[in-house]
Each structure stands twice: as structure tokens, then as C-alpha cells.
Amino acid sequence: MAQLTNAFEATGLRAKPGLMERIDLPRRVVFLAAASMIAIVALLLAFIFWQGIQLFVKDGQPIGAIFDSTWNPLADTPEFGILPFILGTLVVTAGALLISTPLSVGVALFLSEVAPNWAKSVVQPALEIFVGIPSVVWGWLGITVLVPWLSDTFPNKIAISMPLVGQVFSMPGFLTGFSWLAGSLVLSIMVLPTITSVSYDAFRAVPQELRTGSLALGTTRWQTIRHLLIPSALSGVLTAVVLGMTRAAGEALAVQMVIGNSPTLPAAITQPVTTLTSQITLDMGNTVFGEPWQDALWTMSLVLLIISVSSVVLVRLINKRRIGQ
Amino acid sequence: MPATAVYPEPLLRRVEVAAPVAAAAGEAVTQTGDVKIATEHVSISYSEKVAVRDVSLTVQPRSILALIGPSGSGKSTFLRCFNRMNDLIPGASVKGEVCLDGENVMDPQVSVVELRRRVGMVFQRPNPFPMSIYENVAYGPRRRGQNDRRKLDELVETSLKRAALWDEVKDDLRRKSGLALSGGQQQRLCIARVLATDPDVILMDEPASALDPVSTLRIEELMRELREAYTIVIVTHNMQQAARVSDVTAFFTMAEDRAGYLVEVGPTGQIFTRPTERLTEDYISGRFG
Numbered sequence: 001m002a003q004l005t006n007a008f009e010a011t012g013l014r015a016k017p018g019l020m021e022r023i024d025l026p027r028r029v030v031f032l033a034a035a036s037m038i039a040i041v042a043l044l045l046a047f048i049f050w051q052g053i054q055l056f057v058k059d060g061q062p063i064g065a066i067f068d069s070t071w072n073p074l075a076d077t078p079e080f081g082i083l084p085f086i087l088g089t090l091v092v093t094a095g096a097l098l099i100s101t102p103l104s105v106g107v108a109l110f111l112s113e114v115a116p117n118w119a120k121s122v123v124q125p126a127l128e129i130f131v132g133i134p135s136v137v138w139g140w141l142g143i144t145v146l147v148p149w150l151s152d153t154f155p156n157k158i159a160i161s162m163p164l165v166g167q168v169f170s171m172p173g174f175l176t177g178f179s180w181l182a183g184s185l186v187l188s189i190m191v192l193p194t195i196t197s198v199s200y201d202a203f204r205a206v207p208q209e210l211r212t213g214s215l216a217l218g219t220t221r222w223q224t225i226r227h228l229l230i231p232s233a234l235s236g237v238l239t240a241v242v243l244g245m246t247r248a249a250g251e252a253l254a255v256q257m258v259i260g261n262s263p264t265l266p267a268a269i270t271q272p273v274t275t276l277t278s279q280i281t282l283d284m285g286n287t288v289f290g291e292p293w294q295d296a297l298w299t300m301s302l303v304l305l306i307i308s309v310s311s312v313v314l315v316r317l318i319n320k321r322r323i324g325q
Numbered sequence: 326m327p328a329t330a331v332y333p334e335p336l337l338r339r340v341e342v343a344a345p346v347a348a349a350a351g352e353a354v355t356q357t358g359d360v361k362i363a364t365e366h367v368s369i370s371y372s373e374k375v376a377v378r379d380v381s382l383t384v385q386p387r388s389i390l391a392l393i394g395p396s397g398s399g400k401s402t403f404l405r406c407f408n409r410m411n412d413l414i415p416g417a418s419v420k421g422e423v424c425l426d427g428e429n430v431m432d433p434q435v436s437v438v439e440l441r442r443r444v445g446m447v448f449q450r451p452n453p454f455p456m457s458i459y460e461n462v463a464y465g466p467r468r469r470g471q472n473d474r475r476k477l478d479e480l481v482e483t484s485l486k487r488a489a490l491w492d493e494v495k496d497d498l499r500r501k502s503g504l505a506l507s508g509g510q511q512q513r514l515c516i517a518r519v520l521a522t523d524p525d526v527i528l529m530d531e532p533a534s535a536l537d538p539v540s541t542l543r544i545e546e547l548m549r550e551l552r553e554a555y556t557i558v559i560v561t562h563n564m565q566q567a568a569r570v571s572d573v574t575a576f577f578t579m580a581e582d583r584a585g586y587l588v589e590v591g592p593t594g595q596i597f598t599r600p601t602e603r604l605t606e607d608y609i610s611g612r613f614g
Contacts, residue, residue, distance in 0.1 A: 207452070209448060209450060209452040210452055210454060210455075212410065212413065212448070212452075213448065213452040213454070213515070214454070214464070215410075215413065215441070216408060216410060216441055216445070216446040216448075217441065217442070217445070217464065217465040217468070217518065217519070217522055218438045218439065218440075218441035218442035218443075218465065218468075218469075218522060219438070219464075219465070219468045220438055220468075223468045227464070227467075227468065228454060228464075231455075231456065232454070232455050
């Protein structure tokens with residue numbers, strides 16, 4: 001054995017693999033591409049994290065101060081309570097998902113299970129066009145069509161009364177039309193293609209044999225969809241909803257145009273609210289680098305980042321469960 | 326008969342299925358006798374292409390009919406017209422009559438859902454649902470509105486016992502996914518799933534072709550047991566399997582225009598030892614196909 005090794009060394013054969021590696025250019029190029037992507041993400045995360053904690057480190061605000069409901073950066077003792085924005089983001093996103101999910105899953109089921117080919121060839125391009133419409137267009141449509149319509153149609157107090165019990169629910173009407181609901185409606189249209197296409201893929205991923213197996217047992221097409229297809233594709237559909245959620249929480253422009261931007265805690269769907277993204281875009285032009293106000297905006301970016309990172313983690317967990325089942 | 330029919334004339338001969346005993350004695354069984362399924366001049370086409378041409382045969386209750394023949398001879402397509410699975414294929418059309426207990430199942434008035442409950446089907450590749458073993462078996466009864474927990478428990482147990490799977494899975498019925506079973510176990514689960522819907526007829530489309538030899542033997546044993554209570558029609562590529570399990574064998578082949586047709590049908594023993602047709606003999610003895 002030792003002799004063999006020595007023989008190799010003597011002939012210089014061992015050096016050759018090293019030489020081959022040095023001229024392996026394509027491998028280096030793709031490695032560099034991957035490495036730079038990871039580096040960019042890492043630097044970005046580090047930068048936002050560093051900027052995001054300045055409000056606490058440099059400006060001496062206690063961490064708890066951001067979970068206050070008063071936002072008053074210009075006062076003599078400025079207050080940086082960003083709770084209205086966090087809650088605003090959460091409720092506007094939740095509203096959008098509530099409207100969008102049933103619709104999107106319905107469209108996905110229609111496309112994958114019911115639609116004849118000609119209908120698919122109409123709906124699929126329509127969805128792609130949806131994705132391509134810039135968010136400013138949706139926002140503008142919201143301002144010119146949706147907002148006036150809401151304030152014209154429901155200007156008065158909305159109340160539901162039941163016999164015997166009396167009034168069970170009431171909320172103020174749309175004063176201006178700029179509102180939580182307007183934001184959710186605009187967002188729901190914007191996330192529709194995302195949720196639809198990802199859940200469509202989840203339904204298509206259910207093997208055809210399962211459908212025929214179910215139908216051969218004497219079940220109707222609807223029973224097969226309800227009891228076999230939806231449970232089988234559930235984790236994929238959940239992934240779709242989480243992706244839609246990330247998209248909705250991150251959208252700034254269109255939301256900012258229709259929600260009224262009032263830094264108050266969300267109270268009713270008819271009232272103006274504001275979100276993290278819309279507040280950042282509104283305020284950032286008015287701030288100076290390094291002042292506490294801008295640091296507070298960075299903290300808001302950090303919170304947004306935490307929301308989207310946790311949804312990515314959530315998607316991973318859901319998919320892990322799917323593989324494990 | 327369409328003018329395009331180019332296959333040899335003698336092959337058009339229609340052969341009635343005879344009971345094994347009666348056939349041994351050389352007696353023909355008439356249509357009015359004990360018949361579970363009867364097909365009359367069944368032709369199946371996909372769009373323009375004819376896949377199966379003019380097949381007429383009968384199946385007796387509590388017997389196993391094996392459909393054999395080379396690939397493309399239309400045996401699976403023919404099998405699927407018994408529970409109208411061809412309805413699911415766009416462009417497929419079936420002509421002729423398929424009678425189950427004297428009732429034409431091709432009639433548009435017939436409820437396909439009810440038909441498929443009475444005529445169950447086991448597929449070539451085991452296709453358990455991604456849910457627990459228990460839920461797999463309870464799937465059919467539940468969809469028919471059976472929600473009584475005790476009755477479902479009972480049904481799941483008897484179905485799994487009949488499918489010879491109970492002893493292997495009884496300890497984690499509800500915890501273990503149907504997908505976690507071995508291939509042979511999965512196929513027996515699929516059989517149990519069909520039995521739970523209480524069918525009269527079970528169709529099997531090459532049920533053992535994706536399984537190992539030991540699992541195959543178990544499925545074959547199971548078929549012999551099930552024959553006591555059910556009428557079974559099986560498609561198989563494996564001639565030994567047809568010879569081992571079936572009572573009656575039907576041999577299909579392709580005409581020159583690639584349409585499948587029935588060459589001859591008769592008691593399995595006769596088909597494998599002294600077939601009437603030259604084509605059957607060639608196929609059985611491995612000279613073609």
C-alpha cells in the first residue's frame with residue numbers, strides 16, 4: 001500500500017485532480033452566483049436588524065414603548081407607539097385573506113376539476129394579466145371607483161337588530177370611504193392570483209388515480225372534491241394562503257392610497273386605519289437620517305421583516321408535515 | 326357491420342360463456358340461465374378510433390372471468406364499461422348493451438353512482454387515499470351517509486377481514502396512513518375499500534401486475550375466497566394467473582385496424598388446453614403477443 005502511494009507521488013499523478021479543479025470555471029461561476037445571493041440576503045437582514053434596534057440602543061426608547069398606541073414623533077417628548085400600524089397591517093391582511101381565500105380556492109378548484117379546456121384557456125391568461133397589473137393602478141382604481149362608492153352607498157350607521165334581543169351590532173358608516181374595508185378589498189384582488197395559482201398547483205398535484213379511485217367507489221364528483229381532494233391538498237392550499245398573506249402584508253402603495261392613513265387602533269371596517277408599509281412610505285420623506293423618528297421607521301421595517309420571515313418558516317413547517325404524512 | 330372491418334371472417338363468431346361443468350359435458354348455457362352480466366354487441370371508441378369492436382359475452386354469478394390478450398387489445402377498456410368508468414374519458418363512446426342482472430347499465434336513466442357501488446373496481450396500481458387505514462375503508466360507506474360509529478367499526482373490521490388484511494393492521498387502524506403499507510397490503514386495502522361498499526361485482530384491472538410474487542399469490546388466494554360471494558372480472562397479462570384463478574377465460578386480440586375484439590371465450594381449462602381458435606392457441610403457447 002505504502003509502495004503504491006509512493007509510486008503515485010513519484011510520477012506526480014496526484015497533482016492532476018487539483019489542476020482539473022482549478023480550470024473548472026462553470027462550477028466557480030454558479031458557486032459565485034449562489035454565494036453572492038446568500039451574502040446579499042445576509043447583509044440585508046443584518047442591516048435592517050442593526051437599523052431596527054437603533055431606536056432602543058441609541059435613542060434610549062424602552063422596547064415596550066413601541067407597543068403603545070400613541071404615535072407622535074414630533075412632540076417635545078416624542079412617542080413611538082407603533083401598535084396601530086402593527087394591528088392595522090394584521091387586520092387589513094386578515095380582511096383581504098377572508099375575502100380572497102374562498103374566491104381563489106373556488107377558482108383553483110374550477111380550473112383543476114371542472115373547467116373544460118376552453119375555459120382554462122380564458123381564465124389562466126386572465127390571471128396572468130392580473131399579476132401584471134401594477135399596484136398603483138389598483139390603488140388608483142380604488143380611489144376613483146371603490147372609495148366613492150363605499151361612502152355613497154353606506155354613509156350612515158350600520159346596525160343589525162334582532163327581535164327580542166334588540167340591537168346586536170352597530171358600526172359607524174363610511175365617512176369618506178377611505179377605510180380598512182377599502183384596503184382589504186383592494187388587497188384581496190391583488191393576492192387573488194397568488195393564492196389561486198399556488199392552490200391550483202396543489203390540486204393538480206393530487207394523483208389522478210385517487211380521483212378515479214374515489215369515483216369508482218360510487219361517489220359523486222362533489223363528494224370527491226369535498227372529502228378527498230381538499231383534505232389531500234390542504235397543506236398546499238395553506239401554503240398558498242400564507243404566501244398571499246406575505247404579499248398582502250408587504251404591499252404598500254395601493255393600500256396607502258385607500259385606507260385613509262389614520263394612526264389609530266383599528267375599530268371598525270368602515271374606519272380609516274394605517275399599516276406598517278403605508279406609514280413608512282408616508283413618513284420617510286420627512287425624516288432626517290439618524291434622528292429617532294427615522295429610527296422608528298426602521299424598527300417598523302424590522303417588524304415587517306419578522307412577519308414575512310415567520311410566514312416563510314410557517315410555509316416550511318406546513319410542507320414538512322406534508323412530506324411526513 | 327362497418328365496411329372498414331378487415332379482420333378475418335371466422336373471428337366474428339360469437340361464443341357464449343358456458344358454465345365450467347356444463348361445458349365439460351358439452352352443453353351450451355343459454356342467455357336465460359344464471360347470468361350476472363351480459364354484454365351485447367359492445368363497441369367502444371375514443372373520438373374516431375375504435376378501441377373495442379362488437380363484444381358479446383356473459384358472466385355467471387359467483388365466478389371469475391379472466392380477460393387475457395396482448396397489450397392494446399382493449400381488455401381494460403372493455404372492463405371499464407361494466408361500471409361506466411369510460412364516461413370519465415372525454416370523447417369515449419360506448420355502443421351496445423351491458424346488462425347487470427338484466428338491467429341495461431348504459432341506459433342514461435341509470436344512476437352511475439349506484440352502479441359503481443354495485444360494481445366495484447380495483448386498479449392496476451394500488452391507490453389508497455392519503456388518510457388512515459380506517460378512513461380508507463370507511464370512505465365509501467361514509468359518502469353514502471353511514472355515520473353510525475358502531476356500524477362503521479363493524480364494517481371496517483369485516484371488510485378488512487375479508488380482504489385478509491385485518492391481522493396485519495388491526496393494531497393501528499386509525500394511526501397508520503394507508504400510504505405507509507407495503508404494495509401488496511395497499512392493494513388488499515383497496516380491495517377492502519371496495520368490499521365495504523357491499524358490491525355484487527368486483528372488477529380488477531391487472532390487480533397484481535405491480536406486486537411481488539408473494540403478494541401476487543396472496544391476492545390470487547383472496548380472489549378464490551371472494552369468488553364464493555362475488556362475481557369477479559379480472560384483466561391480466563399473466564396467463565398463469567388467468568389459468569390459476571379464473572373459471573372462464575376470454576381471449577382478446579387486435580384486428581388489422583388496431584381495434585380490439587373477442588376471439589373466443591370458454592371455460593378456462595378448455596381455453597388453455599384445447600382452444601378452438603388458432604389465434605388463441607398461438608397466444609397461449611407464446612408464439613405471439
